[in-house]
Amino acid sequence: MAREIPSLIAAPAAWVLRFWRWTWRVERSGDPMFGAPGLVMACLHQDLAAAGLLNSDLRIRPLVSQSWDGERLNSLLVQIGYGVSVRGSSSRGGPKAREELLAYLASGGATGIAVDGPRGPAKVPKPGAASLARHGPLIYVRVRSKPVLRLKSWDRAQIPLPFARIQLRYELIPGRSAEERQAGLARAIDAPW
Secondary structure, X not given: XXXXXXXXXXXXXXXXXHXXXXXXXXXXXXXXXXXXXXXXXXXXXXXXXXXXXXXXXXXXXXXXXXXXXXHHHHHHHHHHOOOOOEEOEOOOEHHHHHHHHHHHHHOOOEEEEEOOOOOOOOOOOOOHHHHHOOOOOEEEEEEEEEEEEEOOOOOOOEEEEEEEEEEEEEEEOOOOOXXXXXXXXXXXXXXXX
């Protein structure tokens, strides 16, 4: 029964989120490289609401933690258009999830990762996204929203309010090695808008 509760909540929640997304005024800049084989899209944990809702049509298999919150999120992601997620995180199931994602990316698939999740520290990227991007481009999705509700969570999550103006900037992170991509990602996160 516990496994069924998230899907019962997810369907009506997805309907509300799709309507909410419809009210946003969205500006995109940069090349998101949609459709590029092996694409890894990375964002900050605080920006998951906007980045997740606005990129749900890209056939991305997102990385979602194995926690109860992750189970609820996974049910919601399926309802708003994402494919089946890969389950794991740095704290639980990480090695298996990494191997599954590497195989999926090598076959031409795409994934999305919150680079400082699931527990932070905020705005400090973990090496997962940079190491996964060996089969295709690593794109950092920068988000700016106004007006926004900012939660008092570890990541200071931002929830764009209805009719918000949202800017998405897609930045290609250069580098041949995982270390170079990791350094580039850290620079992109620290760079001013």
